[in-house]
Amino acid sequence: MRRSSYHGHKILKFIFIYFFVILLIASIIAPFFWLIVSSLANLKDLVAKPLHWIPRHLNLERYREIFFGQVGISFRYALRNSILVALLATGASFVLSLLAAYSLSRFPGKYRSNLLYVMLATYMMPPVAILLSLYIMLRQVHLVNTIWGLSIVYSSFLTPFLTWILKGFIDSIPKEIEEAATIDGASRILILLRIVIPVAVPGIIAAVLLGVLMSWDEFFYALIFTSTNQAITLPVAIAQFTKRHSIDYGMMAAGGVVAALPPIILAVLLQRYLIQGLTSGSVKG
Template sequence: MERRSSAFTMFIYACALLLAAIILAPIAWLFIMSISPAADLAAKPLRWWPQAADFSRYQTLLSTAENSAGAAFTSSLRNSLEIAGMATLAALALAIPAGWAVSRTPAIGWSLSMVIATYMLPPVALAVPLYMGLSHLGLLNNVFGLALVYLTILAPFTTWLMKSGFDSIPREIEAAAMIDGAGLFQTLRIITLPLAAPVMATSALFAVLLAWDEFFYALLFTSDQRAKTLTVAIADLAGGRVSDYGLIATAGVLAALPPVLIGLVMQRALISGLTSGGVKG
């Protein structure tokens, strides 16, 4: 029995190591490409590790010199941070009360199902009405307009997550607080929201990631550096006749850093939120 248990444990560890290798290998190769000289990237056979590390591309993209590739990249980085931040905050502001209302009033649960059903539509199906709406409001090529578009993507998903989180909180706790004299808003502020904090953090993290990685609408609704996001900026780097794959890889590494850092900081809250009902149906 002990041998079987030991063998099973080794099998689990082997599977975990294999999964980690599959996930981390593309990221490691992206970083290696970013520090490899152009000659190494074009060498045949391919060199898996550069003869001399070259970090000049990082200096190029982080430069703020006017009309440089760095200026365009840092401007896109700032736009992505602003848009993802605004869209996430707005989505949470809508999802928290909506999720609580649906959780505590099952009779209106059909409304959330209808909203989530919009995810069945491909983004291109909504492109024309969204474009016409932003054009009418004068919000094309505008960070606020793009954040508003992202809100239509994030709000249904975060509402569903928050509803699942509120479902895991017993209603009796809220009822007991009200019996003790607390009002509805006081009960929500003192009792319910602190208990739902892990799910709120999980919802915020997923919302940031969705907004950060979005490409189609960002490409369609922006035309210059006033609102262009990182995903579009990276695509622009690959749009020339001769692409600098090392520079594209460097942009990919820099674009991945903010969500990775946010994920590491919020790792404990993410795990707690998922296990406390964040993915409950």
């Protein structure tokens, strides 16, 4: 987009671009800055008026509490649970949706192709619409308050979503590369494993990343389905810094920083795949 170069407004454009770049950076950094400051400063300084942007006393007390203290016990369990649920739910839905996506992409029967929309329709379901029926079902099989139960529930909304992403991606892989193997008589599973998966790696990484982030973020199901240390996830643990009459903003901020780090690191590291996977995949509908 070098549209203005031939207008000869290079300097203007230069100023224009940098102005907005700085604005963009500031708008992203500022709330994060405040989150981190809130996790380090005394509450007294945070509620002062006029507000000092760099509080006088900074301490790591809350982080010590989270990682080693009494108050942090639930939080540490929640961290473990969140990791396990994210991996379990994403792992299970990944396998299911890869198979489904391959089937929908390579054998789009007349009626079957509509199944993608049926699946996507389930993704649109607001959680509250099925929450109680689900709770009763989980109770019957003794999966309330377990990471297994939560993972199964998460799979239900991850599977359609990942199927959609992966189907789009597999669509973009030319069929020809499988033909040789088909002639050789290799089974479809083998073709999927040996030929399709290696080519689909960017799409797979994007799908897995999205799955992990979505389960990491989920709050409502976790709030209702879990309450013990054995099963609560991070969003619930953070919400629990709300006491009966008070909210511990400092702890919430510290917990928030810790909870935000894993997905942020993942997103930054795997960003390239995310873009590749999402664009050559899902954009085809």
